Amino acid sequence: MFETFRKSLFNLKQNRLFEFFVITVIIISALEIGAKTYDLSPTSLLVTKYLDVFITLFFLFEITVRFVSEENKKDFFKSGWNIFDTAVVVISLIPINESEMALLARLIRIFRVLRMISIIPELRILINSLLEALPRLGYVVLLMFIIFYIYAAVGSFLFQDINPVLWGNIAISMLTLFRVMTFEDWTDIQYETMEVYPMSWIFYMTFIFFTAFAFLNMVIGIVVGVMDEEMHKERLKSEPSMNELQDQIQDIRGQIQVLIDRDKKE
Known part of the structure; x- marks a missing residue:
């Protein structure tokens, strides 16, 4: 019941x-x-x-x-x-x-x-992929922090006198660099320092290349790779295993044999 x-x-x-x-x-x-x-x-x-x-x-x-x-x-x-x-x-x-x-x-x-x-299974795959990717992203985040720290230290030493609000210490400099990485009016910051250091554009270009382009593509690659693995796992769950296929084949053979025996008796 x-x-x-x-x-x-x-x-x-x-x-x-x-x-x-x-x-x-x-x-x-x-x-x-x-x-x-x-x-x-x-x-x-x-x-x-x-x-x-x-x-x-x-x-x-x-x-x-x-x-x-x-x-x-x-x-x-x-x-x-x-x-x-x-x-x-x-x-x-x-x-x-x-x-x-x-x-x-x-x-x-x-x-x-x-x-x-x-x-919704598709949403579960996306979230599971993101969670599975977090350990792998840890090394990328660590490397990105090192780059941030180095550039923040250099920026604080060079540009502190130009604009203490943006480059007063290493912590504030890292926030400023995050603004640069997200392209939030970063050219205003660059032109301000270029008035004193004309070649400071190299500082910003290299930083953007490392963070916004190289590391971001690494993150996307890791997430896409993990997502592909999760989708493959879901397909394997929905598909019958080799043992199940063998059992189905055995059942079909048994049914065929029963039909053959019945025809012979008739």
């Missing part, structure tokens, strides 16, 4: 219309959160209140469906996304009126928008 009920919930979870409805509710939840940042009329506030109750209860129903439909309940909590969804849903059940946890509950309701990632 329970197994039949579980399979029914599993079919519901896999249903495309149900997934689309979940995504729609998440979008409505995001719009409802945004609407609360405006000055609303009492009627609108009442509508958002009841809408919030509906969204909370629906998310509770949806996470229950996913948990009950799981054949092995322990596997459900092996997924970080399932743990995140469960935490968001449980904390969303905290009453937000006249409670010391009101602020926390409101903040958690904002994070319900992130449930879109756990529902």
